[in-house]
Amino acid sequence: xxxxxxxxxxxxxxxxxxxxxxxxxxxxxxxxxxxxxxxxxxxxxxxxxxxxxxxxxxxxxxxxxxxxxxxxxxxxxxxxxxxxxxxxxxxxxxxxxxxxxxxxxxxxxxxxxxxxxxxxxxxxxxxxxxxxxxxxxxxxxxxxxxxxxxxxxxxxxxxxxxxxxxxxxxxxxxxxxxxxxxxxxxxxxxxxxxxxxxxxxxxxxxxxxxxxxxxxxxxxxxxxxxxxxxxxxxxxxxxxxxxxxxxxxxxxxxxxxxxxxxxxxxxxxxxxxxxxxxxx
Numbered sequence: 001x002x003x004x005x006x007x008x009x010x011x012x013x014x015x016x017x018x019x020x021x022x023x024x025x026x027x028x029x030x031x032x033x034x035x036x037x038x039x040x041x042x043x044x045x046x047x048x049x050x051x052x053x054x055x056x057x058x059x060x061x062x063x064x065x066x067x068x069x070x071x072x073x074x075x076x077x078x079x080x081x082x083x084x085x086x087x088x089x090x091x092x093x094x095x096x097x098x099x100x101x102x103x104x105x106x107x108x109x110x111x112x113x114x115x116x117x118x119x120x121x122x123x124x125x126x127x128x129x130x131x132x133x134x135x136x137x138x139x140x141x142x143x144x145x146x147x148x149x150x151x152x153x154x155x156x157x158x159x160x161x162x163x164x165x166x167x168x169x170x171x172x173x174x175x176x177x178x179x180x181x182x183x184x185x186x187x188x189x190x191x192x193x194x195x196x197x198x199x200x201x202x203x204x205x206x207x208x209x210x211x212x213x214x215x216x217x218x219x220x221x222x223x224x225x226x227x228x229x230x231x232x233x234x235x236x237x238x239x240x241x242x243x244x245x246x247x248x249x250x251x252x253x254x255x256x257x258x259x260x261x262x263x264x265x266x267x268x269x270x271x272x273x274x275x276x277x278x279x280x
């Protein structure tokens with residue numbers, strides 16, 4: 001809307017210039033009139049149609065309208081979907097980033113974010129990361145498969161436990177990870193959009209209070225970890241059934257923006273080693 005108003009404002013000077021009265025043609029000094037003679041009577045010549053005020057107003061309005069229409073067409077083309085793709089979505093978020101900044105200083109919080117960014121991207125590039133975007137306190141990325149996303153998540157957690165980055169005097173870093181799988185909308189610039197991405201973000205921050213006790217469904221809301229966890233939606237868990245990744249059913253929970261209750265799973269253990277072929 002701001003750009004549209006700028007387009008109209010830019011057209012106003014053109015209209016004003018067109019509406020300005022034409023300068024009178026240059027004239028020489030008046031000729032002396034004989035004594036007693038009356039001044040000559042001149043009839044006013046009609047203005048050409050392209051100098052009439054109504055015509056000039058219409059031209060100015062047409063110029064402004066054309067600019068606005070061109071702007072709308074360009075914006076619509078930019079928003080045109082380029083296609084759809086099925087990818088795994090991985091969202092990594094730093095726990096208590098605000099607490100780090102307020103209790104240990106912005107410099108410590110920035111070091112923590114940078115350490116998490118570096119470790120996340122190193123693992124992601126190793127497993128075929130397709131798209132990545134900084135979220136401020138973590139990263140959102142897409143992978144060609146849930147298996148690749150699960151390996152990144154488990155390797156990241158193991159690395160933070162075994163070799164935590166130095167963010168003293170703050171405590172060791174803790175993270176939450178959300179993993180989903182489904183169809184994603186690609187825009188003309190390669191950006192990713194859609195409900196599959198939103199679900200991964202919801203899984204990252206879902207609290208214990210959002211889990212419901214369903215009789216006979218299993219799961220224990222009280223045992224749900226608050227940090228250093230990897231939550232999967234049902235579609236991602238289904239993709240991992242034949243991939244030897246240990247995961248357990250956590251429970252049914254409500255997710256903001258999504259109707260009903262959703263089955264949530266937690267990734268556990270370590271990433272299974274890839275199968276190796278024995279030499280002949």
